[in-house]
Amino acid sequence: MSGGGIDLAGRVSLVTGASRGIGRATALLLAERGSDLVLAARDRQAIEEVAGSCEAKGVRARPVSVDVADPASVREGVDQALRAFGRIDHLVNNAGVTADGLLVRMKREDWERVLLVNLTGAFEVTRAALPGMLKARYGRIVNVSSVVGLMGNPGQANYCAAKAGLIGFTRALAREVASRQITVNAVAPGFIDTEMTRAIAAEARERMTGLIPLGRLGSPEDVAEGILFLVGPGAAYITGEVLNISGGLYM
Secondary structure: OOOOOOOOOOOEEEEEOOOOHHHHHHHHHHHHOOOEEEEEEOOHHHHHHHHHHHHOOOOOEEEEEOOOOOHHHHHHHHHHHHHHHOOOOEEEEOOOOOOOOOHHHOOHHHHHHHHHHHHHHHHHHHHHHHHHHHHHOOEEEEEEOOOHHHHOOOOOHHHHHHHHHHHHHHHHHHHHHHHHOEEEEEEEEOOEOOHHHHOOOHHHHHHHHHOOOOOOOEOHHHHHHHHHHHHOHHHOOOOOOEEEEOOOOOO
């Protein structure tokens, strides 16, 4: 991970779903560039490990146990972050789940759970973190969507709907808060080499890779670099945008 010349020293970043995959890679990269971290996830042991890795880079990192589907848990997690650091400059809404299946066989609870975590969870965390940004007249919010929210994917109607909803949420909020110098953007990762994609059969993974013009799955670090750019000073005049990080899968 490089991060170029971006310097985030003195900033505080809250990353949800920070225990693994894209969230973990993002936390480590932000730490490498000098940002203090609030690491939110349900798996306390995992985020404590990530916090240790971040602190080894010379920054402060606070793990907080948060279930983004629970508004009370979100409020307590954000309150802990504010007590620890006094403010939140950057918010990365990354927490997400899947419950795949063809629509005709999809259970109502699988639909609702995926929408609750992936979309309503981002709403809850943003709503809790936003007042401080409004008061400070500064903030960077990045929502982790997906290319399937742009192009669709069979067997993922719930996930596609949630990720498409995040894009609408991003653009509406960007218009609401721009006058306070807060930017709101999204990244749309393609097929990324995470625990989720490693669980897919080798033949299916090979088929997926064949659809990508760059000829490989993305890494969590590829996505983290895009997020770093959007919270950095070089993106100060970018808001309401969706950065497609898919190796050319969607263009």
